[in-house]
Amino acid sequence: MIVVVGGGLNGLVAGAVLARRGRPVTILDQRPVVGGTAITTEFAPGFHAPTLSHAFGPVAGDVLAALGLDAEALDLVAPDPPVTVIGPAGAAARVCLDDEATGASLRPVSSHDARQWRGFARAMRAIGGVLRSIDRHPPPDLDRPSATDLFRLLGAGRAARGLGRDDLARLLRYVPMAVADVAAEWFESDVMQAAVCALALHGHLAGPWSAGTGLLLLQRVAAEDAPLGRAVTARGGPGAVTARIADVARRAGAVVRTDARVARIETADHRVTGVTLEGGESIAATAVVAAIDPRQVYLDLLPPDVLAPSVRDGMRHYRARGVTMKVNLALDEAPAFTAIGGDARPLAGRVLVVPDVDGLERAFDAAKYGEPSPEPWLDVTVPTVADPSLAPAGRHVMSVVAHFAPRALATGSWDTRRDEVVRAVVDRLEAEAPGLRARIAGTEALTPEDLERRWALPGGHIFHGEMTLDQWWVARPLLGSPGVRGPIGGLVLAGAGTHPGGGLTGWPGLLAARAVLEIPVK
């Protein structure tokens, strides 16, 4: 038996792929529904929202293939424009799937930026391609690199060389750079600079002037295979996708259990032997796929004596400082953003409501001292534009990710300060979409503390930990104990806290499944 701990996207992908390959699989999730952060919930009578995540990575093509699915089967929606930016003073830019269209939308903002778009998009796609070639393989074993590891490294090196001198220089320079500097190399308008920065900062306790945020930008570009993201959603919301993958797993013979919280991973002779649930039930297993936050795996679920002290110590210092707040609004009428006008199409994608770069930095300043940003920046989508079935006829759901809301508050608790952030979010929205406040029929607000408590995400970090250079690739979650193969025989890590990280791509789950298939069955 293979036990998958955690039924989020990655756990479901791993379980389904293994089941389809004929392995006996049990997927366990502590919550009443599978899907992890990719779920759809009725939060007000008749209104269904993407509870937490409101866009997919998108789910990688290789992952879909391994599941025997395609974009159509999952009813995925690729909005166009995927990203619309509302900047300071009402300036707006549409980033479309087509570069021509994007250029045209940028012309009124800045003719310089309109000219620059094509070059930026080309460079990002090229560099993103190289990073993707790293993302799609397990990181090498530093101590005993296998022939395959060396071959892949050589391949990545060749891909990097293939970029040519200019893009290779960009790749090497951008990784440690502050994203504000990257943005300023290409664009002059506040709205485009802020858009580039916001993409990188999403989910992280970092400001546009923080060094190393260049890597965060490139990771997003690589995962989404688009210069500023794709904002892929699904009819029925993200929960429909994870439910569908759970069905694939069940149909292939996997057992999917909810309300099943694992208390311990059992080991003997440095190999996993199974898991014990809270309540005492034991399930024997030859392999355990842990698709949950890595700190819980190493610090809570495994007995302390099976791990080297350096691993436990390293995991204790693993950084996961959550900064996002989720606000779902039930609306009696569609919102009307002044900067967008009457066109509803942009609302199906992401609408970024951002200040200029200094404003983003100021928002971060508050968070680093443990205060929610007084003027948060927002990542908004209205899923009911593409899928009216999510709300009663003529009504809408607005899904808002707000930054920055630090998990660790300097004063007060999230129970007492939740409403303050909701107010700041609605104020910001009201300023850009006058009349919105009066249309609100219901509100759901989830703080980083809720993420920690209800979704078991320590630190409330949506990516199971920061994806900065020190926690990336061979160092995710820990240098020397990267994801995929854990330090215990038969233990495989599969969550966003392992390579290649968070963002709902399904890659960590697929890499884990492949690693299990390589584990010899005794």
Add this chain to the structure above:
Amino acid sequence: MPARYDAVVIGAGHNGLTAAAYLARAGRSVLVLERRHVVGGAAVTEEIFPGFKYSVCSYVVSLLRPEIIRELDLAAHGLELLPLDGTFTPMPDGNHLWRVNDHARTYREIARHSRLDAEVYDEYGRAMVEMGRFAKDILAMTPPDPFAPRLRDLTAFARLARKFQALPAADRRNQLQLLTLSATDFLDQWFETDVLKATMAASGVIGTFQGVRSPGTAYVLLHHYMGEIDGAFRSWGLSRGGTGQVSQAIASAARAAGAEIRLQTPVERILVSGGTATGVVLDNGDEVSASAVLSSVDPRLTFLGMTGESHLPPEFVEDIRRYKFRGSSGKVNLALDGLPDFTAMPGAGPHLRGAISISPSVDYMERAYDEAKYGRYSRRPYIDMVIPSLTDPTVAPPGKHVMSCFVQYAPYDLVEGSWDDHREAFGDVVVNTIEAYAPGFRDRILHRQVLTPLDLEREFGLSEGNIFQGELSLEQLFFLRPAPGWAGYRTPLRRLYLCGSATHPGGGIMGAPGRNAAAVALGDLT
């Protein structure tokens, strides 16, 4: 005087002089051209106020490569390094932290704040020394080029990778974290005492436009464990006679080997013919021809100022334009009638003999940075003070003292007004900040010299007032310093070399850029 030299060196800073000394020792005819009336660049001692010798800019010595001291026999040329012992951090609540090289005392002192921190302090020091050993070899090498790699570049990378791979797992992890984490995040893993972390982290941000919470600042912590006075890791020192004495000693070594040094001789431009540098034109119109030109001034001045874009490939010009300076610090030099008396530790004790750091908490440091991000100098700045006259009485009249205050943050670009309007107010902020910790201090000041980033640019030719000739951020280090493909001291023009702090391994009174560049130039000249 020959009209033609094997090598002309632009700028008589410590790196230019070092390059000149090595070239001259190899038997080459060398001319060093200096704009100012004194050698040293930013490593200079000047008597601005009668009887008081200020180490005007750079004020401590730690990273000067021991091989340079040895090979140029700098001791024989008058270099004497005096130990600077300890760091004293006064705190606003009257408490303090005073770390010294005496192990037992430092243990007791840190234990006063936290027993756990005292226990881990040694372990931390050992780990950092290990890391320093790894990094030291990188300092000495000419960076390999990943952009148009030849076999020797590839083997150099392979060697580095193997060395990294051979490190024990814990060291590998430390190394990765040092390169990527903020100083605060790195130190948080070891220590709990805020003032200890703040003071240690402060060294990570010196001279950079970064805060103690900015990723990438952990790396500079290492520098403090790489200082090698008399071979002992982690010691800071003063040069007898002031920092300028380091430059004087190197200049003396260069002259002894036959180099000629001309002061008050600014270079107007570099002569280029068919893609090759052939000499320089001086401000007075004289031409000096040379087989090689080594510029120790920064790349902006060298290429955009003295060379001219028309001689350079456009993408290189673009890279140089993008090269970040962003000066973030100022300097206040004081002549004192008597010693400061700190509330946190009254009297003229040995705590005044080392560095005195105004860095009471991590948040204090970070807030100082916050102001600079938006174009204001810190109203409550980080200050690193040294009173060299306590260790070296030759720099002040008997009973009097000089005090060197390194101040951060002072952004080059101000949001309002120019530095000419703010200079004295900035000086007042510094004095008032110290006064708050040492009442009566203001009244002991006999003379005050305030250097803003603008002054550093005007007087010392440091573009935007950056003390390291360009930000020491990861994207401007090693094979990216100063531009991708041109980190090996050569430039797109044949026989034109960079030999200043804008090349690997960067700023500080290290001398490594000068020595490395001279080796490359000598290889080409033969």
